Amino acid sequence: MTTSATSVPTAIVLKGYPRLSETFIAQEILELQRLGLDYTIVSLRRPTDKASHPVHAKITSAVNYLPEYLYQEPLRVLKAWWRARRMPGYGAVFRLWLTDLKRDFTPNRARRFGQALVLATELDPRFRHIYAHFLHTPSSVARYAALISGRSWSASAHAKDIWLSPDWEKREKLADAAWAVTCTRYGFEHLDSLAPGKIRLVYHGLDLSSFSPGGESMMERTGGSEPVRLLSVGRAVPKKGFDQLLDALARLPEELSWHWTHIGGGKELKALKSQAEELGLKDRVTWRGAAAQSAVLEAYRDSDLFILPSRIAADGDRDGLPNVLMEAQSQALCCLATDVSAIPELIENGVTGALVPPDDITALTAAIETLIQNPALRMQYGAAGEAKVRTRFGHQAAIGTLAALLGLNSAETGAAAGADEAA
Numbered sequence: 001m002t003t004s005a006t007s008v009p010t011a012i013v014l015k016g017y018p019r020l021s022e023t024f025i026a027q028e029i030l031e032l033q034r035l036g037l038d039y040t041i042v043s044l045r046r047p048t049d050k051a052s053h054p055v056h057a058k059i060t061s062a063v064n065y066l067p068e069y070l071y072q073e074p075l076r077v078l079k080a081w082w083r084a085r086r087m088p089g090y091g092a093v094f095r096l097w098l099t100d101l102k103r104d105f106t107p108n109r110a111r112r113f114g115q116a117l118v119l120a121t122e123l124d125p126r127f128r129h130i131y132a133h134f135l136h137t138p139s140s141v142a143r144y145a146a147l148i149s150g151r152s153w154s155a156s157a158h159a160k161d162i163w164l165s166p167d168w169e170k171r172e173k174l175a176d177a178a179w180a181v182t183c184t185r186y187g188f189e190h191l192d193s194l195a196p197g198k199i200r201l202v203y204h205g206l207d208l209s210s211f212s213p214g215g216e217s218m219m220e221r222t223g224g225s226e227p228v229r230l231l232s233v234g235r236a237v238p239k240k241g242f243d244q245l246l247d248a249l250a251r252l253p254e255e256l257s258w259h260w261t262h263i264g265g266g267k268e269l270k271a272l273k274s275q276a277e278e279l280g281l282k283d284r285v286t287w288r289g290a291a292a293q294s295a296v297l298e299a300y301r302d303s304d305l306f307i308l309p310s311r312i313a314a315d316g317d318r319d320g321l322p323n324v325l326m327e328a329q330s331q332a333l334c335c336l337a338t339d340v341s342a343i344p345e346l347i348e349n350g351v352t353g354a355l356v357p358p359d360d361i362t363a364l365t366a367a368i369e370t371l372i373q374n375p376a377l378r379m380q381y382g383a384a385g386e387a388k389v390r391t392r393f394g395h396q397a398a399i400g401t402l403a404a405l406l407g408l409n410s411a412e413t414g415a416a417a418g419a420d421e422a423a
Contacts, residue, residue, distance in 0.1 A: 008407040009038040011123055013132040013142045016045040017063055018056040020290050021235060021264075024183075024204040024323045025133050026055045031207075031399045033059060035408045040064060040127060044115060044138060053293040055210070064122070066141070070114040080117040087120065089148045097144060103168065112137060116144030129153065129178075131406070134161040139173055147176070154405070156202075157182040157191060159320035159341070167194060174198050179405055184320045184342030202402050204323060205395035211297065211330040213386070227259040228372045231303035231333075233296055233324040236266030239317045241309035241338070241358065243268070243275060248309075248364040250279040256372055258284065260307075263299060265290040296324075300331040305371050305378060308337045311358035321346055326393050329353070329385035334378035336367055346393070352385040 041063045067073040084090050097113045128151055132142035135157040146153035154177050174180055174195035181202040182188050188201045234240045276285045306328040310319045321342040328335050335353040337343050347353035356363040371378055
């Protein structure tokens with residue numbers, strides 16, 4: 001492990017830990033650990049996934065769980081309130097919280113304040129900085145706790161937390177934060193318009209040592225007697241567009257031979273299964289549910305085409321830059337996606353993959369048919385996509401700016417920061 005005398009002892013606040021759907025956060029923590037960050041993990045929720053990824057086993061920090069619901073640990077919350085009210089920042093934060101509550105009169109807002117009281121009073125005093133992943137709930141808890149206890153705080157913004165949070169809340173949080181980072185230029189431009197000069201762009205990047213090249217793949221399948229293997233990885237939620245993908249698959253010519261596999265959990269999974277059955281696709285679809293990273297990697301290597309038809313959901317929720325696209329491309333797997341949000345920052349249509357407009361089932365169907373029938377084109381896109389990921393989206397290049405912000409000023413960190421800025 002590389003050590004740094006100037007590292008800022010940091011509490012990393014997460015909504016839930018560990019989570020299968022947030023490997024990018026775990027990878028970031030592991031890399032900061034490797035660079036010598038003095039840190040601890042604080043989680044607002046306990047894990048719900050039965051499995052975990054290998055990266056989680058490499059993270060050595062203990063995890064401190066706050067009360068998920070205040071009524072579950074009333075004495076702990078009451079004790080925290082009794083101690084917090086003696087802290088210099090309590091009065092100002094209580095008034096701030098009341099102002100926020102008037103604009104967002106929800107039980108969640110009350111829960112955030114109670115969790116912040118526990119964090120402010122129970123966190124070891126040597127952790128002088130609080131760094132929250134996601135700009136919504138975790139940043140609310142981090143902000144209240146930091147201001148109560150006289151600590152600095154910062155945030156990392158991603159996707160849903162940006163687009164479903166009101167502008168007033170984002171603007172005020174960013175004004176209070178020491179700094180903030182976000183993982184796409186698409187998100188950066190929006191947040192920078194609310195808090196000019198406060199935001200830094202830090203792509204997540206992949207640990208390419210965990211996604212080594214997969215070797216030869218079955219790119220010769222053309223939809224004849226041997227089914228072309230289609231794959232999607234992602235939660236079954238509206239912004240992923242899997243319902244539209246099923247409609248597109250149902251429109252493919254009957255003579256094409258293909259099989260689609262979906263990996264991921266999500267609240268819409270039952271509805272998607274029913275839709276597939278109604279469309280007569282039941283025998284051409286495999287639902288694997290949530291899976292560990294090793295199983296997902298094996299699926300990338302065993303597939304011919306990766307499809308992610310992301311869109312902007314009715315409530316405004318949308319993807320940022322889905323890590324699964326980078327993961328798939330790292331295995332030279334051809335990717336078909338939509339030109340929404342930050343996806344074009346990774347996939348250049350006709351060069352490193354294929355893009356179609358979101359919510360355009362006709363265009364999606366045509367692109368799938370073309371790529372099923374053209375293995376040479378899949379191979380071309382797959383090779384170009386892998387080259388871009390391996391030169392521009394390695395995690396060591398992406399971590400430099402963040403590490404420097406946290407006081408990790410080693411030579412290795414400086415070199416990484418320079419690579420990040422150059423990208």
